[in-house]
Amino acid sequence: MNISQRVSVIEQTVFAELSAKAERTKAVNLAQGFPDEDGPARMLEIARGQIATGHNQYAPLIGTPELRQAIVKDRRKRLGQNWAPDSEVCVTSGATEGIMAAVLATVNPGDEVIVIDPFYDSYGAAISFAGGIRRSVPLNMTQEGTWALDFPAIRKALSPNTTAIIVNNPHNPTGAIFSEEQLSTLAELVKEHSLTVISDEVYERLLLPGEEFIPTASVAGLREQTITVSSASKSFNVTGWKTGWVLGPEPLVAAVTKAKQFLTFVSATPFQAAVAHALREEETWVTQWQEKITRRRALLADALESSGWRVHPTRGSYFLVAREPHEGALPEGVVALPVAALSDFPERWEGYYRFAFCKSEEATAEAARRIKQGG
Missing domain, CATH: 3.40.640.10 (Type I PLP-dependent aspartate aminotransferase-like (Major domain))
Structure with missing residues (x-):
């Protein structure tokens, strides 16, 4: 069996790994950037x-x-x-x-x-x-x-x-x-x-x-x-x-x-x-979707800030980057993406996580609750 060097150096995408972890542990998946509600x-x-x-x-x-x-x-x-x-x-x-x-x-x-x-x-x-x-x-x-x-x-x-x-x-x-x-x-x-x-x-x-x-x-x-x-x-x-x-x-x-x-x-x-x-x-639908995710970002940001995280501004996309107040601050019941996983300079991003705020109102609220309660 011969596997090319071209693919041997490529690792499985981190998004697949984190989504599998969320499924396995029944955590709220805020790691991968896909919504859980349909479009127009x-x-x-x-x-x-x-x-x-x-x-x-x-x-x-x-x-x-x-x-x-x-x-x-x-x-x-x-x-x-x-x-x-x-x-x-x-x-x-x-x-x-x-x-x-x-x-x-x-x-x-x-x-x-x-x-x-x-x-x-x-x-x-x-x-x-x-x-x-x-x-x-x-x-x-x-x-x-x-x-x-x-x-x-x-x-x-x-x-x-x-x-x-x-x-x-x-x-x-x-x-x-x-x-x-x-x-x-x-x-x-x-x-x-x-x-x-x-x-x-x-x-x-x-x-x-x-x-x-x-x-x-x-x-x-x-x-x-x-x-x-x-x-x-x-x-x-x-x-x-x-x-x-x-x-x-x-x-x-x-x-x-x-x-x-x-x-x-x-x-x-x-x-x-x-x-x-x-x-x-469908530009009206897009505007309504922007309004929804803006509210969900606020809900998530409030939970993180009240738990000591530093929340950075989001100008575009449906991602929020926040830095944990101490190692292990992210509860087991929430999966987020370590920003270091997307960097060639992981030491610069130690403790930073990316949270997707495109999930449903219910999922976002549950993630916020778990963050506030620490589990």
Whole structure:
């Protein structure tokens, strides 16, 4: 039996391990970022209808025209971006495939890729599969207790072999949002060093009250150098549908599509019409969902703070980062993600946990109760 070195160095994702632990111990699972309630009812009806009426064969390689047009119109309406639906969009089987295809399309063996630390673990796997070298750069904590890009550290990490940088905005796990000023500084570095930016924007709709999200490709000088990755999974509570997309200039999207065709070939047909509907018609549902998770974050933050935890601000995503008051403060009845598990600098994140506040009102309240009672 021969197991390739390529996969031998890849460990099981920490999310699967923690979810299995929660199931085994009957704990409230606040570790993995998936909701336990469905998305818009009409969207679900359309998916069922698509299956029942025969839309079960291969979709076009780059996705159905309906979904690609809906993606483009949504980006134009919400974010002021303009993309060509037939050449600058490719539908993927979730954002994870989009990231993998983007890395395979732009990274050669020996190329160095900067990742902003801590980071979603698929970034590291994608770089490894492409034969690239990961250069992790930690975030800086701000006076407000959130996090920002560390440009002196990014400059220090750059070398003649650096070809790409992966940015996640809004950021998982910290909940930070990178400002236009930070992205403009990033643009200067990208142009100076001829880098490709892979911008993971799956939490683009999950904003806390008063917060603003600026897409990386909207910043002057970044459109032609950026592959944007996003997904319906987080925006519309359908993580199991694995329906995502990439946007970018035609040469980059064409390269991503070449890689994608030999990963999954095409993405699930029945869900594409449903997601297109959600992008066109379900912004009210999104607003209501934002209001729900904002209340749940407040409930969880109150329980943590009253138990001595330091709770950091969340600007985007549905994650809250908090630092425990002492080792072992997290009760057995609650599972959260140690931020160190997503970092190449685990010592910097000792005692920090990421809590998902996208669970039901009942589950969140039960987790809050257990945190307050210490068990």
